[in-house]
Amino acid sequence: MTGSQPIIPLLQVENLCVFSRPQAKNQAPELLLEPLSFSLYPGERLTILGETGAGKSLLMQAIMGTLPKPLYHQGRIRIAGQDLDALPQTEREQLWGRRIALLPQEPWHALDPLMPSQEQVSEVYQCVKGRKPDSADHQATQDLLAVGLQGAEHKRPDQLSGGMAQRLAFCAATAAGASLILADEPTKGLDTSCREALVQLLCKKSTQGTLLTITHDVAVARQLGGRILVMKSGRLLDDGRIKQVLDDSACQYTRQLIEAEPARWPPYPLPNIQQATPILEAQELSKQRGNKRLFEHLSLQIRRGEILGLTGDSGCGKSTLGDILLGLLPADSGRVYRRGGFAPQRYLKLYQDPPASFAPQVKLAQLFDDLIRLHRLDAKRLPALLERLNLSTHLLQRHSHQVSGGELQRLALARVLLMEPVFLFADEPVSRLDPITARDVLQLLVEVATEYQCAVLLVSHDPALVHKICHTQRCLSLP
Amino acid sequence: MRQLKLKTSQKIGAGLLLLLLAFALLEALLHGTAPYLQRLDQAFALPSLQEPLGTDQFGRSMLARMGAALRLSLILSLICVLTSATLGILLGVVAGWWQGWADRLLSFILNMLLALPGLVLILLFAGLAPGSLLMLYLAISLVLWVEYFRVVRAITRTQIQSSAMQASHMLGFGRWYCFRRHIWPALVSPVFTLAAFGAANAILALAALGFVSVGVRPPTAELGLMMVELFPYYSDAPWVLAQPVLAVFLLVLSLNLLAGGKRS
Secondary structure (H helix, E strand, C coil), X not given: CCCCCXXXXXXXXXXXXXXXXXXXXXXXXXXXXXXXXXXXXXXXXXXXXXXXXXXXXXXXXXXXXXXXXXXXXXXXEEECCEEHHHCCHHHHHHHECCCEEEECCCHHHHCCCCCCHHHHHHHHHHHCCCCCHHHHHHXXXXXXXXXXXXXXXXXXXXXXXXXXXXXXXXXXXXXXXXXXXXXXXXXXXXXHHHHHHHHHHHHXXXXXXXXXXXXXXXXXXXXXXXXXXEEECCEEEEEEEHHHHHHCCCCHHHHHHXXXXXXXXXXXXXXXXXXXXXXXXXXXXXXXXXXXXXEEEEEEEEECCCXXXXXXXXXXXXXXXXXXXXXXXXXXXXXXXXXXXXXXXXXXXXXXXXXXXXXXXXXXXXXHHHHHHHCCXXXXXXXXXXXXXXXXXXXXXXXXXXXXXXXXXXXXXXXXXXXXXXXXXXXXXXXXXXXXXXXXXXXXXXXXXXXXXXXXXXXXXXXXXXXXHCCEEEECCCC | CCCCCCCHHHHHHHHHHHHHHHHHHHHHXXXXXXXXXXXXXXXXXXXXXXXXXXXXXXXXXXXXXXXHHHHHHHHHHHHHHHHHHHHHHHHHHHHHHHCHHHHHHHHHHHHHHHHCCHHHHHHHHHHHCCCCHHXXXXXXXXXXXXXXXXXXXXXXXXXXXCHHHHHXXXXXXXXXXXXXXXXXXXXXXXXXXXXXXXXXXXXXXXXHHHHCCCCCCCCCCXXXXXXXXXXXXXXXXXXXXXXXXXHHHHXXXXXXXXXXXXXX
């Protein structure tokens, strides 16, 4: 920021830290976010990269002034030179939309579920900017056109795809003319193609103001460019220009994060399966959902030990296909043949959301015991299996919600492996996990599948990931 | 019922209910007087050491009558709740799980029952056989099971679609296991709430029927019947009339307090 007259930063954060209020009187407050300082000038972009629990969202809530009650912050936050803590709450809220806009994580929760798209944006012009309904509607239509939402003006959020809903939320959030945009995991749950469109939109908007993005996705950070902060467990680990940090960082954690990107994975040495016997065959499958045709005349064959990657945009029927192959859903036409005469309990599934696949009310040990007793399995195999998956046996004494996502997904894998499966449908098994954990879990999955000669149908929205670890790839696209 | 964590208001409700229960039981054990024994010379005697709650218009011991009436209300509400909950849970799980024609048939019956106000239905049954406690029990249970059925059916439907249950099913577990591990744990908490409300409703229904003289017959000690019998004497002996009113109030309050609030 050179120039003869000093430019005031749009956002200035000075020694900001977040504490949790102690529960009891004699306890010390817990430090959740360690002191952090940065300034953002007009036209700058800052990306905060880190895994879940890194304190990224706390920072954003502190800037917005929406920290939950048991938490409080210290340090100074200035917006265009104005100290936010000096303002009363009502005046602070006046800044929302006008000076700071928050692009929420899940647009579905932020949009009115019953209101047509155009009205959601028009309402901002009318209520915040005080425009007449006619001119507000006109402006809203222009805005929607600018983000490629023409034709969706009169649709409700539930009729929009994830990417469209996020663009609509973007329009509504920025309509009041805020120059400082905070985006909290804006690409979560979006397909690769939607993700790129949204990132471009954010870049375009930020040329007029300032953009602060939180993400765990290195690819998004790379596309956004600008400055980057790498955080872990409430601590700032790395800080610098994006190119310099991502290409040549001295920080070990940053390097780990970058290497966890599927595109950077070393090619996995997959064994040859050309001679293996087929385990599952599908012929001429067709499926319709509502009026939408998902796939037609789809045939596939999967051999023992084969890893078959299935990609495609969300809603294209990837999970449906897997469920049909497992016999959980009927196909409209076509047939699925199971070869080799294996017991039905050896055709299994790994779920996207690890906690959802365990009964929450009992300890995990109980669930494993139930399974071992039902099939009279050898209980001694379990400790060895857990060790193979780098899991401690102590975890079994907990309930499913007391275990981290990565551990729980590996426990789900252990439960499946107890049955010595011959076919496993892994439905986006790592999409809810942090990149480093995701890579570890997925590598383990491929390794043990090879050991057990288990065929895996791996669904993912990331073609790069599938490319690295699968024998064969199929891409589903809507006809 | 492992994770039974009660809120303060629920604890107050439970305490109140236990006090009423203790009163009803201790009265049966320690107080020897029969609730129908008349001593006309003692009519509307003021509370004394002998008769801590006074006597009614026929000189009957109010302590004995209140004890008997509370026992009647509590026992009837308990068996009504047990019957209706068992029936409602059983049919709700069947309808939610099997769906198809069983679900359609049960939902049809349910809609027929829902079309009539509950109390009208109970009055109808009570009118068929006046004074029959069995008929009252049947009628109240018939009205109460509907709520269990609706809630249990809805919860069962969501549970059988859950990934957790799908996983158990694929791993080879049978229906009984799926019920025990996945459906029942999800049912316990709402069924407990419904049971507490259901018991309160049963007590109110019994009292209401007694009050309009289609319930149990005199000389049975019953809270609603006692209210209507004592009503003409409200200016002479308000403390006597107040007793069954207060008893119903406390019973319903304690059960509603117990029902309120979510358990974690």
